Amino acid sequence: MxxxxxxxxxxxxxxxxxxxxxxxxxxxxxxxxxxxxxxxxxxxxxxxxxxxxxxxxxxxxxxxxxxxxxxxxxxxxxxxxxxxxxxxxxxxxxxxxxxxxxxxxxxxxxxxxxxxxxxxxxxxxxxxxxxxxxxxxxxxxxxxxxxxxxxxxxxxxxxxxxxxxxxxxxxxxxxxxxxxxxxxxxxxxxxxxxxTVDAKARFEKAAARLRAAAKARPEIKVMIGSASAELFYVSLAKMSADTLYFQELGVKFVEPKVDAQGFFEGLSWEQVGKYEADVIMMDNRSAVLQPKDLTAKPTWAQLPAVKAGQVIPRVTEPIFSYAKCAPVLDDLAKAIETAKKVS
CATH class of the missing domain: 3.40.50.1980 (Nitrogenase molybdenum iron protein domain)
Structure with missing residues (x-):
């Protein structure tokens, strides 16, 4: 992607x-x-x-x-x-x-x-x-x-x-x-x-932490988002290597009605509240809009997860080394561990 x-x-x-x-x-x-x-x-x-x-x-x-x-x-x-x-x-x-x-x-x-x-x-x-x-x-x-x-x-x-x-x-x-x-x-x-040995150990520890967090907080639902000026995209977890793995570890994701392409559903900003979520993972790539760019969109600001400050970056295209992926798992685990149920 x-x-x-x-x-x-x-x-x-x-x-x-x-x-x-x-x-x-x-x-x-x-x-x-x-x-x-x-x-x-x-x-x-x-x-x-x-x-x-x-x-x-x-x-x-x-x-x-x-x-x-x-x-x-x-x-x-x-x-x-x-x-x-x-x-x-x-x-x-x-x-x-x-x-x-x-x-x-x-x-x-x-x-x-x-x-x-x-x-x-x-x-x-x-x-x-x-x-x-x-x-x-x-x-x-x-x-x-x-x-x-x-x-x-x-x-x-x-x-x-x-x-x-x-x-x-x-x-x-x-x-x-x-x-x-x-x-x-x-x-x-x-x-x-x-x-490399140390990085792999950190990754395995982080994976265990995420599995435990997902098991302890099964009520927490996560949405995978990405934003443009015109549309808000909700991605299907099973289509990407990172979010599929998180799903396999037990993380509960919003499941959008994807388009014919199979990866995501595009919503107008008027429809952005279509899915309920407790945590939103937002695409971190440099050419997409970031949460700080969305403050002027009232429908974004009204999302329960946004109001609760429960928005985290999503590393949409992971660097597939253990050193880089371990922090990604730790960040999601922390978000689930500390999230308030708002949906």
């Missing part, structure tokens, strides 16, 4: 790109979350010899040597960075309009990255070719479609280097984390490095 573009028609891919929450003609910019100390593992060891990896398309990618010149979607690159794997170039939300690191860039130093494209629909093929790429890595929200790789340029891009695609939907967070860790290990990461 993840950048910033103007769309000529509301395709599922385009709507996901605008936050899974913006309408056609709207714009959007992330498992990101706050930067965490110790997020980056020890520098990956140099590996030599043939390399192979079977991605989530079932495609086995083989090269004569471990790829070094890697180009990846920003959030995926940020996950690899936490394991000590650094890429040469990125595409996807990397810098905000003021030049700062986008939430999806994690702990990477964006000043050192070659940015192939910063918004949805933008991918500079010439820049990409000049990097002499050995591997391209991207998330996959729809089967066989690489996220943020423009369809009109896909064949040309594919001809320059082999690609690896990893599911961001049709899986849960736990499985997505394991797949990203496995990819990092194949590229030289040491999964037994202490920072």
């Amino acid at each position: 993840p950048s910033q573009s103007r769309l000529s028609r509301p395709t599922r891919r385009g709507l996901l790109a605008v936050g899974g929450a913006l309408g056609a003609g709207a714009a959007l910019a992330a498992c990101g979350g706050e930067k965490t100390s110790g997020g980056k593992a020890e520098k990956a060891a140099e590996k030599s010899g043939p390399w192979s990896f079977t991605d989530d398309r079932g495609r086995k990618v083989e090269t004569k040597a471990v790829p070094k010149n890697i180009v990846a979607f920003t959030g995926t690159a940020a996950a690899l960075y936490d394991y000590g794997i650094e890429v040469k170039g990125v595409f996807g939300p990397t810098k905000t309009k003021d030049g700062k690191a986008d939430v999806q860039a994690g702990d990477m130093d964006v000043a050192k990255l070659e940015i192939i494209g910063n918004v949805y629909g933008e991918f500079n093929v010439e820049k990409y070719a000049k990097l002499v790429p050995e591997l391209l890595i991207a998330p996959m929200w729809e089967k066989d479609v690489l996220w943020y790789v423009p369809e009109q340029s896909a064949k040309k891009i594919d001809s320059l280097a082999p690609s690896v695609a990893l599911w961001a939907s049709n899986t849960n967070m736990e499985k997505a984390l394991a797949r990203h860790a496995g990819l990092a290990a194949s590229l030289g990461a040491d999964l037994k490095a202490q920072p």
Whole structure:
């Protein structure tokens, strides 16, 4: 689900790109979350010899040597960075309009990255070719479609280097984390490095906390929201790796009547009170409206969860490293533990 573009028609891919929450003609910019100390593992060891990896398309990618010149979607690159794997170039939300690191860039130093494209629909093929790429890595929200790789340029891009695609939907967070860790290990990461071991332990502890919170507070209902000027989108939990996992841990979510695309229901601001919720998780991506931007909308201000101060960020496009995902679970657990029943 993840950048910033103007769309000529509301395709599922385009709507996901605008936050899974913006309408056609709207714009959007992330498992990101706050930067965490110790997020980056020890520098990956140099590996030599043939390399192979079977991605989530079932495609086995083989090269004569471990790829070094890697180009990846920003959030995926940020996950690899936490394991000590650094890429040469990125595409996807990397810098905000003021030049700062986008939430999806994690702990990477964006000043050192070659940015192939910063918004949805933008991918500079010439820049990409000049990097002499050995591997391209991207998330996959729809089967066989690489996220943020423009369809009109896909064949040309594919001809320059082999690609690896990893599911961001049709899986849960736990499985997505394991797949990203496995990819990092194949590229030289040491999964037994202490920072990685500690981060995984924090994640497991946070998952146990969230499970306990959901069990102790079964009456608390959570709504997954995202906002544009015209519409408020309520997402279906089972469609994304993060919220599916939270649901599996026992969190009770609002279940919207999704459109034909299957990911969310778009409501006018007059209808925003259609669903009752005790906690609202709001899309944290940099190009969607944030709660502070919605104060002028009276229907938003009247929502019980808003009046109770029970609105938290949702890391809509997680950076799939244990270091980044552990705080996400802890934040939701805390919100459920402390929430007042207002619905």
